[in-house]
Amino acid sequence: MYAFDIERPATIADAIAALGTEEAQALGGGQTLIPTLKQRLASPAKLVCLSAIKEMQGICTADDGALCIGGGTTHAAVAAGAGAYPALAALAAHIGDPAVRNRGTIGGSLANNDPSACYPAAVLGSGATVITSNRSIAADDYFQGMFTTALEDGEIITEVRFPVPEKASYQKFEQPASRFALVGVFVAKYAGSVRVAVTGASEEGVFRWAEAEAALSGNFAPEALEGLSLSGDGMISDLHGSGAYRAHLVGVMARRAVAAAH
Amino acid sequence: MPEVKMTVNGKPASGQIEGRTLLVEFLRETLGLTGTHVGCDTSQCGACVVHVDGKAVKSCTMFAAEAEGAEIKTIEGMAEPDGTLHPIQQAFQDHHGLQCGFCTPGMVMSASALLAENPTPTEAEVRDYLEGNLCRCTGYHNIVKAILAASGQDVSRIAAE
Numbered sequence: 172m173y174a175f176d177i178e179r180p181a182t183i184a185d186a187i188a189a190l191g192t193e194e195a196q197a198l199g200g201g202q203t204l205i206p207t208l209k210q211r212l213a214s215p216a217k218l219v220c221l222s223a224i225k226e227m228q229g230i231c232t233a234d235d236g237a238l239c240i241g242g243g244t245t246h247a248a249v250a251a252g253a254g255a256y257p258a259l260a261a262l263a264a265h266i267g268d269p270a271v272r273n274r275g276t277i278g279g280s281l282a283n284n285d286p287s288a289c290y291p292a293a294v295l296g297s298g299a300t301v302i303t304s305n306r307s308i309a310a311d312d313y314f315q316g317m318f319t320t321a322l323e324d325g326e327i328i329t330e331v332r333f334p335v336p337e338k339a340s341y342q343k344f345e346q347p348a349s350r351f352a353l354v355g356v357f358v359a360k361y362a363g364s365v366r367v368a369v370t371g372a373s374e375e376g377v378f379r380w381a382e383a384e385a386a387l388s389g390n391f392a393p394e395a396l397e398g399l400s401l402s403g404d405g406m407i408s409d410l411h412g413s414g415a416y417r418a419h420l421v422g423v424m425a426r427r428a429v430a431a432a433h
Numbered sequence: 434m435p436e437v438k439m440t441v442n443g444k445p446a447s448g449q450i451e452g453r454t455l456l457v458e459f460l461r462e463t464l465g466l467t468g469t470h471v472g473c474d475t476s477q478c479g480a481c482v483v484h485v486d487g488k489a490v491k492s493c494t495m496f497a498a499e500a501e502g503a504e505i506k507t508i509e510g511m512a513e514p515d516g517t518l519h520p521i522q523q524a525f526q527d528h529h530g531l532q533c534g535f536c537t538p539g540m541v542m543s544a545s546a547l548l549a550e551n552p553t554p555t556e557a558e559v560r561d562y563l564e565g566n567l568c569r570c571t572g573y574h575n576i577v578k579a580i581l582a583a584s585g586q587d588v589s590r591i592a593a594e
Contacts, residue, residue: 177435177452177498198496205494206475208453218452220499247488268565269543270479273488274495350564 172208179220183227183329187304189219190325197221197327199279200245202271227278227329238335242278242302242328249277257433258339258359259297262289265343267350278328284376286317286407287351291377292341294331296357296368302330317376336361338391338432342424343371346411353412354420356380358428360391367425372406372417383425393426439500441466442510450497456490457481459497460507468508468538472567479566482539482546483507489546491565508538511545521545521583528588530579532570539566544580553584556591 177198180186190197196215198204200222207213221227227243230252238256240249250264250272266272266280266289280290281301294301294310301308303326313321322328336359343355352371359366365387367380386395401421406414438447441464448463460466460483469492472480476494483492484506511519521544524530531537540563547554547562554562559577568576582588 172453175452177496179498179501201494201496201499202476205455205496209474218496220496222499223501268479269546269562270482270489270491270565271476271494273485273490 173211173214175215176217177220178217179223181223181225183224183304183327186219186221186224186327187325189217190327192217195219195325197282199243199276199282200274201279202267202275203279203283203285221276221278221327233332236335237300238333240277240331240333242281242330243276244278246272246275246277246280256297256333256335256339258336258341258357259293259333262293262341262357265289277331281313281328281331282320282322284314284318284320285351286373286376287346287353287355287371289341289343289352289355289370292352292355292357292368292370293333294368295377295379296339296341296359296366297333297336298359298361298366299334300332301328302332303328311379314377317374319376334361340428340432342428342431344420344424354417354424356421356424356428358387358425358432360387360432364388365391367428369421369425372401372421374405374407380421380425387429391429391432393429396422396426396429435498437497437501439503439505441505442507446505452496452498454497455493456483456485456495456497456500456505457492459500460492460505466507466509470535470538472535472539477565477567478536479539479543479563480536482542482566484542484546487546487549489543506542508541511541519545521548521580524579524583525576528575528579528582530572530576532572536566536568536570536572540568540576544583547580548584553586554581556581 178189194216198218198220227241246263246266253260301313339359341357343352346353355370357368367383370377401418403415403418406417408414434449470480472478476491481493
């Protein structure tokens with residue numbers, strides 16, 4: 172790693188002030204950023220650790236029933252504490268391994284927006300709202316392509332608000348070595364609408380599968396997806412699987428998610 | 434150079450660090466606690482697992498500065514002061530849960546975190562929890578057996594591998 176200064180503010184206000192200087196970078200749980208720094212793929216002058224900011228941690232329920240999760244909440248804390256939204260708790264419980272889940276945070280995962288990460292599928296599939304240090308961003312506006320989001324320099328995710336669906340499930344086909352999602356599909360049924368979000372597959376990052384949403388809105392059953400397919404064009408193609416294989420897996424995992432939704 | 438203070442194995446510990454100093458480097462190089470191993474240095478292998486405020490963490494993927502004020506427990510803190518092994522360590526010895534021993538500190542610390550959370554895990558739960566701990570001597574069968582034995586479960590019917 173190249174050398175950098177490190178600061179550990181205790182409040183959101185102090186973190187924003189610390190991030191105001193040139194080449195400052197926020198550090199969530201560090202489970203992606205620290206390996207990136209070791210490979211010298213990033214070279215910030217200053218890291219601002221968010222892990223000591225208590226006001227960004229924890230889970231609560233809003234007056235409208237939405238589940239509110241602080242941006243600095245670890246995957247392990249979500250797995251243990253998001254019982255009001257079981258599909259989300261289950262997703263968090265299967266990210267990485269236990270030691271990674273004890274450090275990695277929901278805000279860090281969303282800020283990074285890895286094309287194979289799990290949380291983006293939950294946020295887009297739930298139509299959640301990403302709340303930052305200065306605004307609220309709808310999930311449909313937040314994700315802007317692989318490793319690209321609506322976040323601006325110095326802006327941090329303080330909270331994510333999930334409307335709780337009637338039924339939901341996240342199913343991922345794990346890449347057997349890394350255990351990242353080769354393809355993951357999040358399906359959520361709300362009163363009057365269904366959302367289907369896909370991670371791991373597209374070169375554009377997480378996306379909604381509109382045809383599947385329309386089919387499931389009429390009939391929320393795996394059979395409703397029979398005959399629907401996605402093109403392999405624009406899908407990630409690498410040594411783990413071709414674009415056509417990933418496109419096929421999206422259908423398989425979507426049907427499994429509908430079947431497993433509860 | 435900033436100073437960091439924490440509690441390691443029940444004793445106060447402090448030292449000068451750089452921003453980029455990893456927790457595992459502070460433990461091994463500043464404090465001389467070389468029981469915590471660095472295997473892959475890429476947060477895959479789990480040889481560096483320690484407890485931070487009671488939770489299993491890969492100490493190669495956390496900065497020392499982030500441990501300010503924390504309670505750290507390493508493999509050196511597991512046995513009694515008189516050398517009596519911790520029950521998990523004893524079970525690893527009794528059930529041949531190690532061959533070369535390189536992964537063992539991380540295995541023991543992960544096992545200890547698992548049993549604190551889930552005192553009588555099933556075999557599947559043990560294997561699932563060890564997802565982030567790699568053993569290249571292929572010792573998993575006896576590691577799992579040792580952890581089940583340390584949890585007080587009867588492992589006499591699990592065949593030796």
